Amino acid sequence: MSDAVLEIDRVSKSYGSVVALQDMSFSVRAGEMFGFVGSNGAGKTTTMRIALGVLSADSGEIRWNGEPITFETRRHIGYMPEERGLYPKMKVTEQLVYLSELHGMTAAAARKAADEWTERLGLTARRNEEVQKLSLGNQQRVQLAAALAHDPEVLVLDEPFSGLDPVAVDVMSQVLRDKCDSGVPVVFSSHQLDLVERLCDRVGIVRSGRMVANGTVEELRASGANRIEVHAPLANYGWADELPGVTMISHLDGRTVLELADGTDDQAVLRAALDTGPVHEFTRLRPTLTELFRNVVTEERAA
Numbered sequence: 001m002s003d004a005v006l007e008i009d010r011v012s013k014s015y016g017s018v019v020a021l022q023d024m025s026f027s028v029r030a031g032e033m034f035g036f037v038g039s040n041g042a043g044k045t046t047t048m049r050i051a052l053g054v055l056s057a058d059s060g061e062i063r064w065n066g067e068p069i070t071f072e073t074r075r076h077i078g079y080m081p082e083e084r085g086l087y088p089k090m091k092v093t094e095q096l097v098y099l100s101e102l103h104g105m106t107a108a109a110a111r112k113a114a115d116e117w118t119e120r121l122g123l124t125a126r127r128n129e130e131v132q133k134l135s136l137g138n139q140q141r142v143q144l145a146a147a148l149a150h151d152p153e154v155l156v157l158d159e160p161f162s163g164l165d166p167v168a169v170d171v172m173s174q175v176l177r178d179k180c181d182s183g184v185p186v187v188f189s190s191h192q193l194d195l196v197e198r199l200c201d202r203v204g205i206v207r208s209g210r211m212v213a214n215g216t217v218e219e220l221r222a223s224g225a226n227r228i229e230v231h232a233p234l235a236n237y238g239w240a241d242e243l244p245g246v247t248m249i250s251h252l253d254g255r256t257v258l259e260l261a262d263g264t265d266d267q268a269v270l271r272a273a274l275d276t277g278p279v280h281e282f283t284r285l286r287p288t289l290t291e292l293f294r295n296v297v298t299e300e301r302a303a
């Protein structure tokens with residue numbers, strides 16, 4: 001049996017003629033933070049809704065600890081829906097207690113959890129305010145508290161960071177990291193790729209309803225184009241033009257960026273650089289997650 005807590009296995013879904021998901025697969029393990037990224041309309045929300053049972057799949061399976069997920073096991077997921085799901089006229093604590101009770105907590109435990117999470121998320125002064133009177137960012141904090149208060153075994157969060165100020169982003173990042181470190185798998189979608197790169201152990205890039213890249217940030221970055229930056233101040237423009245398998249990307253102020261085709265001998269490139277004079281730097285350039293994402297989206301547009 002795999003050690004995955006939550007598995008999305010070849011899930012497909014169409015809305016009429018719109019194919020939203022095609023054989024979407026990925027899994028999240030205990031203590032792992034999984035970032036789910038993709039263009040608008042790529043299928044992230046649809047996947048999360050199916051995982052939570054809010055929406056049914058046309059085919060495929062969602063498994064929980066190796067078994068098909070059930071109504072009972074779904075209650076152990078903390079979910080933050082994209083459309084948010086709070087009752088606008090309910091007060092913050094009242095709302096959190098009510099939602100935790102729906103997940104099977106006793107009134108006393110729900111009350112204690114509401115107090116703890118409102119404090120942790122900086123909402124102590126708002127406990128007795130109606131949700132509709134809070135700013136959007138504070139409503140979002142309440143929404144996160146609602147996902148956390150019933151002590152879930154997995155967290156599935158649809159764009160939890162959108163619209164938050166930098167301090168709130170830090171608070172939320174720390175809460176999610178702590179949850180993860182305590183063994184709770186966390187899946188969240190986001191368009192803030194720098195944040196995903198910083199926080200996530202594993203990232204899945206979705207394109208047109210399919211998972212097109214899935215791995216640790218390091219694995220994904222290593223899979224990008226093989227580029228080298230050479231700082232050789234005396235090198236002339238075009239110094240690497242004759243080297244087989246090497247394409248010059250840029251040359252400025254003695255710094256040249258070269259792209260090496262698969263199998264190209266980088267030591268031959270280094271020797272050629274040394275032939276021009278001193279070499280101060282010879283560095284492998286790894287693409288950022290944002291660059292990888294752009295490549296994926298560009299491939300989509302070209303397809």
Ligand SMILES: Nc1ncnc2c1ncn2[C@@H]1O[C@H](COP(=O)(O)OP(=O)(O)OP(=O)(O)O)[C@@H](O)[C@H]1O
Nearest residue numbers: 015018019020038039040041042043044045046047
């Ligand atoms: N209720 C619906 N009826 C018809 N089509 C839908 C419905 N919900 C989603 N879709 C379509 O399914 C596809 C996937 O949408 P989804 O909301 O899952 O994408 P997303 O990756 O979450 O996008 P975003 O980043 O914009 O939130 C899109 O083509 C969308 O238009």
